[in-house]
Amino acid sequence: MTERELLKGNIAIAKASLIAGCECYFGYPITPQTEIGEYLSLEMQKRHLAYVCAESEIGAINMALGASAAGAKVMVSSSSCAVALMQETISYACADELPFVLVNVMRAGPGQGYIYPSQGDYNQATVGGGNGDYHTIVLSPSTVQECADLTYRAFYLSQKYRNPAIILADGLLGQMSESAVIKEYPYEEIDNSDWILNGASDRLSRNIHSLEPSQLKLNEHNVNLKRKYTLIENQEPMYEEYFCEDAEIIITAFGSMARYTKEVVNHYREKGIKLGLFRPITLYPFPYQQLRKLSYSAKLFVDIEMNLGQMLKDVQLSALSNVQTAFIGKPTGDWLKKEEITGVIDNLLKDKNANIR
């Protein structure tokens, strides 16, 4: 531990999960997250922890629901179209206030798509595909180091708020090797003894359910959940600012895409153009307030994603009316390179209407 290693993002997530105290893993094969389940299959068996090769992602996520109700730290990993299959149970887990960590190493969609790079699940993760008023906490790593660190944070936040947390990685991060340090788990352990199901030996029996025939109680439950989400929205936004202080143009990007945009920032800064990068690390809660602050000094937000504009609407919501927004993106293929991005931004800079510089 605490030694620098050359690690794939997937392995960093798997290793960190064990150090975070993950006791149960349930999975079903899908590329490009394969290494997580393969690595844990041996490591968890060695430690006499629970590991099930589930019959489907529906099976896996429901095993997670049960294990969570039993009070265990639980992780499930999967990818895009298979995470789609889990949406019903994610909604149940939010309703039941059951924590678990779900890793989505994204691939391109829609449907089966392919294992090409993509960030097409921003909406799936932040808006959700399940029913009802609910949110999942969504953390977006952009380095292998963050794959490990945000795995810790995902376990912590999910336990703290009794809510599922999603690590939204992508195929690049999952597969690339980078030097990283698997540190010690930095967070306090959350006491769950007042709600878990471990047999009513010295207390009244408990039940965990989302069904609620009483209108009054169902309304109340929804309002209480909303209150919790508001707390999360106030307390937990995370973001990185790169040359944002005096920036007139702000690039917004998350995950692997943000890596490429740093080069773009350096390129313009060398030319004396005041351009910076704002990278949300929590996609839910989205750092609206923090990005809005930047719109006092900025004139243009350029949102860059490997999809056709999913985070864009959150960027637009953050922008005050004096700020224009532009979008650069493509759904899949090679990651947008520096030249492709600067080509578009150069044109935006020439546009008189944009009133920049």
Place this chain on the structure above:
Amino acid sequence: MQTYAKPKSIKENSSFTFCSGCDHGLAIKLVAQVIDELNIQRDTIAVSSSGCSVFLYDFLDVDCVEAPHGRACAVATGVKRAHRAKGNNKIVFTYQGDGDFASIGLGESIHSALRGENITAICINNTNYGMTGGQLGPTTPMGQITATSPLGRNKEYHGFPIQTVQHIAICEGTCFCARVALYDIKNIYNAKKQIKKAFEYQQKGLGFSFVEILSSCPTNWKLSPIDSHKKIEEELTKIYPLGVYKDIDHE
């Protein structure tokens, strides 16, 4: 004189909310009696499901988690495995309808049996989707009229019903499975005996144990409670024969 006592594992001041003549209440009472006799109330975690069975936690005084429709065996797998990882030996059972267990959840059910998951599943076979108003389900017999088979189940049009307990019996991880009914005293006693065995096998760690209970649904069958039981005795037991289909202690 013998007096009837409410099982300890049935909640105080609870009364069943099922339709009159429905066998769900009796089935839950038998499970409660078994839990009492095995003295496992404080070590048991129940998994309820979508359907009329969802209200289990209103009546049964044990820890309980509700599963999404069909996923009870997967949820129970998670509960059992999590406790095992923590070094706890808990008794975990599911209580499901036939639609839940054998249609939408068939994958989870069969694979829990194949894994030899050390849990017990109780399936209430009332030959229709009861809670939603009695539509055609996986166990609806040929010819039966339901809300979505107004002219009766027909093989060309609807296909065939499933023999649930036989399918579970052929799974290697199944240690015990039986089909029982509740239409008379003799059968009620037998049902309790088989439910008890299923729980005992779990206590011994022998694998997946399963009891299918042929149950009445007077409301959706549009029959009186008495005629409903008569239907089970005279018609359903011919299509779905009662008995123990697998018992690894007797092989």
